[in-house]
Amino acid sequence: MNLHHQSEATPALLRQDAEGIATLTLNRPQSRNPLSEAMLAALAESFTAIAADRSVRAVVLAAAGPVFSAGHDLKEMTAHRADPDRGRAYFAEILGRCSAVMQQITALPQPVIAAVEGTATAAGCQLVASCDLAVAGTEARFCTPGVHIGLFCSTPMVALSRNLAAKHAMEMLLLGEMVPATEAARMGLVNGVVPAGEALTEALRLGAIIASKSRATVRIGKRAFYEQREMGLKAAYDHAAAVMVENMLARDAEEGIGAFMEKRPPVWERS
Template sequence: MADAATTLPSSPLKSSLESGILRLTLNKPERMNALSEAMMAALSSALSKATDDDAVRVIVIDAAPGKVFCAGHDLKEMTVHRADRDRGRAYFQDILGRCSALMQQIVTLPKPVIAGVAGVATAAGCQLVASCDLAIATDRATFCTPGVNIGLFCSTPMVALARNVNRKQAMEMLLTGESIDASTAREFGLINRIVPSEYLDTVVMKYAEMIASKSPLTLKIGKEAFYRQAELSLEDAYRYCADVMVENMLARDAEEGIGAFLEKRAPEWEGR
């Protein structure tokens, strides 16, 4: 994948690659950047390609300028299928399965994913933010899981939310459906940093550039280990991570990195 910027005519996603950073911009502001069938397909395809592209070191997911980062599922698109013979059951199962697969794809991707949030992130949009490895938001961003307000509990967004936020705080968001501001979202653990709107791009790219300068093999090993150990008991987590660290120590990049540190020079990563 060469350094380039592209917008496919049929795609709601803008894509650009520069200096190892793949930027995926949700580009359907007129539809509030909803996770429609087309949006999820475009995101999933871009992430799949990035997985095997050595030119990609870090992925940034943001949105075109506007009030909304992502409004979650496209409810109009979904509601049409209530006219299906099964009242939409098969379609709902399919679309929710696709969304769940997309969120898992972000978590299991061997490269860090950063969300840059400049607007409202609601329902599955909030789930998208929670699924990313890091999240940086403007001081005007808001977050909510409002399904309960329309008779539809945000059960799938709950999975990502509950893995990032304290249980009682997650339940507060899920049961009330109320929006929280960026300051509360940071306090809850949903986002990492809050920045003024005009500095969001600068700060997001600073993080991306810093991470992209690290060994890609080390990032891959570390991200996978982080999520796997979190699901284990304390004893099993230490056993697993000790084994991971042994293998990491034997990698060429670890040998190079430690050598460079001792010799007071910049490391030259080989990704192996």
């Protein structure tokens, strides 16, 4: 009992800030870092705080223990089958909260980099796919196994289908098989594979590169990327051109172009 209380008292999500990078660590290794009510609440709260924190220029999302995330907490969800509506209202609420967290990542001004060791399955795989960048250790594995238990991974499908080629996404969703790290990189689910245990180091390296760029420019570019992706070709070009006009008139673009022409390092706006 004491161990249980100790575990519950430990934060579900840890945050550590250094050199403009906020590292968030899923911290429920004993239960495979599920996207439980508590974990989703902690992620939502942290992303809200980070969005308003101008000192943070990049975010790294990591996990404690041998599993990155096993996805939704099926014990929590199954307990609500005893509800009068057989859990309908609860399922809608928890899936809505999870979807909102995934959209928070996309809407966050700062790029988010997943550092994956171990397995990322179902909504845990969705979490990786929702990040802007992802790196994996050689032992990492990815899976959307819902098809095995009669529950198609429909919400993870949204992130997968926007990151992978259609047939790669359907392969993961229809077969439900474990995808090794090197195959995940080939599919485009992760950017690269590093030796086991070094995913966090690599993610921090990428974060440091991003943190060295103009904060305002990165913010503009990330937002525009996701906005144009949902548009038709002409609308996307029109939108991107309008964004670029505003970007050209921004202080950091003037400084950056001037520095390039004068062959000197740019000095970005720090506020």
